Amino acid sequence: MTIDVAFQGILGANSEIAAKLYFANKRIKCHAVPKFENIYQKVVRGHCEYGMVPIENSLAGSIHENYDLLIKNKVWICGEHIHHVEHHLLGTKTSSLKDIKTIVSHPQALLQCAGFLRSLKRAESHPYFDTAGSAKHVKDSGDKTLAAIASKEAAAAHGLKILKRGIEDNVENYTRFFVIAKNQPKRFPKGKYKTSIVFALKNIPGALHKSLSVFALRDIDLLKIESRPIHGSPWKYLFYLDYIGHIHDEASERALGHLQELTQTFRVLGSYQIGKQLKR
Amino acid sequence: MTIDVAFQGILGANSEIAAKLYFANKRIKCHAVPKFENIYQKVVRGHCEYGMVPIENSLAGSIHENYDLLIKNKVWICGEHIHHVEHHLLGTKTSSLKDIKTIVSHPQALLQCAGFLRSLKRAESHPYFDTAGSAKHVKDSGDKTLAAIASKEAAAAHGLKILKRGIEDNVENYTRFFVIAKNQPKRFPKGKYKTSIVFALKNIPGALHKSLSVFALRDIDLLKIESRPIHGSPWKYLFYLDYIGHIHDEASERALGHLQELTQTFRVLGSYQIGKQLKR
Numbered sequence: 001m002t003i004d005v006a007f008q009g010i011l012g013a014n015s016e017i018a019a020k021l022y023f024a025n026k027r028i029k030c031h032a033v034p035k036f037e038n039i040y041q042k043v044v045r046g047h048c049e050y051g052m053v054p055i056e057n058s059l060a061g062s063i064h065e066n067y068d069l070l071i072k073n074k075v076w077i078c079g080e081h082i083h084h085v086e087h088h089l090l091g092t093k094t095s096s097l098k099d100i101k102t103i104v105s106h107p108q109a110l111l112q113c114a115g116f117l118r119s120l121k122r123a124e125s126h127p128y129f130d131t132a133g134s135a136k137h138v139k140d141s142g143d144k145t146l147a148a149i150a151s152k153e154a155a156a157a158h159g160l161k162i163l164k165r166g167i168e169d170n171v172e173n174y175t176r177f178f179v180i181a182k183n184q185p186k187r188f189p190k191g192k193y194k195t196s197i198v199f200a201l202k203n204i205p206g207a208l209h210k211s212l213s214v215f216a217l218r219d220i221d222l223l224k225i226e227s228r229p230i231h232g233s234p235w236k237y238l239f240y241l242d243y244i245g246h247i248h249d250e251a252s253e254r255a256l257g258h259l260q261e262l263t264q265t266f267r268v269l270g271s272y273q274i275g276k277q278l279k280r
Numbered sequence: 281m282t283i284d285v286a287f288q289g290i291l292g293a294n295s296e297i298a299a300k301l302y303f304a305n306k307r308i309k310c311h312a313v314p315k316f317e318n319i320y321q322k323v324v325r326g327h328c329e330y331g332m333v334p335i336e337n338s339l340a341g342s343i344h345e346n347y348d349l350l351i352k353n354k355v356w357i358c359g360e361h362i363h364h365v366e367h368h369l370l371g372t373k374t375s376s377l378k379d380i381k382t383i384v385s386h387p388q389a390l391l392q393c394a395g396f397l398r399s400l401k402r403a404e405s406h407p408y409f410d411t412a413g414s415a416k417h418v419k420d421s422g423d424k425t426l427a428a429i430a431s432k433e434a435a436a437a438h439g440l441k442i443l444k445r446g447i448e449d450n451v452e453n454y455t456r457f458f459v460i461a462k463n464q465p466k467r468f469p470k471g472k473y474k475t476s477i478v479f480a481l482k483n484i485p486g487a488l489h490k491s492l493s494v495f496a497l498r499d500i501d502l503l504k505i506e507s508r509p510i511h512g513s514p515w516k517y518l519f520y521l522d523y524i525g526h527i528h529d530e531a532s533e534r535a536l537g538h539l540q541e542l543t544q545t546f547r548v549l550g551s552y553q554i555g556k557q558l559k560r
Contacts, residue, residue: 056509057509058509058511058514058515059509059511060509061344061507061508061509062507064341170511170512172511172512172513172514174514176515205499205501206496206499206501206502208492208502208505209489209492209493209495209496209502210496212488212489212492213489215489216486216489216490219485219486221485221486222486222488222489223515224507224515224517225488225505225507226507227342227504227505227506228341229336229337229338229339229340229341231338231339231450231452232450232452233452234338234452234454234557235338235456235503235504237504277514
């Protein structure tokens with residue numbers, strides 16, 4: 001049986017590679033969609049069982065659009081994948097490094113290769129909407145003076161040559177993905193879990209500190225806190241928390257019960273097995 | 281004596297209007313710079329006494345580039361200004377609403393006027409690098425079918441007509457600015473203050489909760505917490521905190537001393553009088 005998985009971008013996008021690695025021992029079909037919100041639509045409408053949602057990059061930080069979309073859509077985070085991002089310089093088959101005059105890629109990728117780009121004195125860099133898209137653009141142009149910064153999979157997908165490998169300034173470059181599904185699974189396999197929740201606090205003194213206390217008092221490790229604005233209530237925030245544990249652990253159940261004494265709105269976004277951080 | 285103030289953008293930008301309102305009873309000269317980082321350079325090098333730095337919008341959230349730049353540059357936050365953002369549809373002098381076929385503006389402004397844009401069935405919208413820049417673009421084109429979404433000051437600065445006032449979906453649209461200077465002032469005038477700090481925590485259990493406890497234990501009100509990635513240390517964060525109080529208040533001094541028992545790095549970004557939130 002084939003599993004349908006939605007990702008944002010085009011062939012060779014990091015999201016597609018991440019999906020293939022996450023579901024490595026399953027048969028999957030990847031469905032490319034143009035915008036992040038389309039991933040959620042595909043999953044909510046049942047066109048795809050799963051969606052690959054990039055939530056955070058270890059250099060650029062959180063991807064806030066996806067934090068906002070996670071609460072706009074009724075989905076469940078059922079998995080986590082930590083994807084090691086590598087940047088290569090890609091050109092046409094007849095091109096070589098000394099031919100390159102213009103380099104295109106996503107602004108973040110250009111920023112992450114700033115050292116290498118400075119070393120190419122004669123080449124200009126221009127932003128492009130995504131890394132895999134910039135590879136396709138180079139292929140479509142057939143221009144041997146044009147290069148893209150993208151993955152080796154994008155090189156393969158679009159028939160480009162790798163002119164220079166591993167051009168990033170910092171190799172500790174990981175993107176954390178959430179794997180989303182329409183519903184909570186009926187059974188959770190054994191393993192080490194993380195849980196992600198979102199809440200808005202009541203207007204009580206020291207509310208933020210108290211909300212973290214419900215975890216600290218039970219020795220639950222907090223991994224991340226993220227805040228997003230609440231529309232119509234300037235300088236009030238929705239808080240997103242990740243912690244180690246499964247929602248059905250006793251300590252976790254008690255902490256979440258306690259937390260709801262302090263919150264105006266509260267939702268569990270998912271409990272999922274912790275993703276491994278491996279270099280490729 | 282004239283005070284030199286740096287802002288990012290072009291004539292009629294919200295940052296320029298904010299500077300004029302913040303320094304309403306002073307004689308100022310505004311210096312437009314193309315990028316946020318240039319504001320800090322102007323201030324650090326002593327070319328401008330002050331810089332206007334947008335740090336957060338009540339609908340779009342934090343402006344992370346400026347959080348990152350605040351720690352890359354040795355500056356002091358000496359003021360806060362809360363700016364009410366209004367969006368108007370601007371066209372050439374001979375244009376009217378029914379002529380408009382294309383609307384340009386910053387993607388956030390387009391998003392914030394989505395309801396109005398949907399009501400204009402025949403008009404397409406296109407992203408532009410900033411709101412005031414989109415106004416200049418309409419003026420330069422002389423095209424009566426083209427309109428921009430920008431402020432009334434941008435209309436005045438670029439000789440455009442307001443075709444439709446107040447086209448935003450949500451009027452609770454404020455941008456919070458930091459006023460930055462090179463150094464801490466010698467004297468702080470009397471008033472109600474906020475303090476902004478940034479720190480990285482030691483690797484100890486429950487460190488985040490403990491770091492908030494140092495404030496809660498002293499009844500100090502936390503206003504905001506923001507996290508940003510630390511490069512080279514995936515999933516470790518710098519935390520930015522805003523709280524009510526002046527760094528030299530006794531409770532605040534004790535809390536910050538206590539906090540430094542828990543932190544690897546720590547810096548006070550500034551103590552500044554609380555900005556008033558007024559509709560224009």
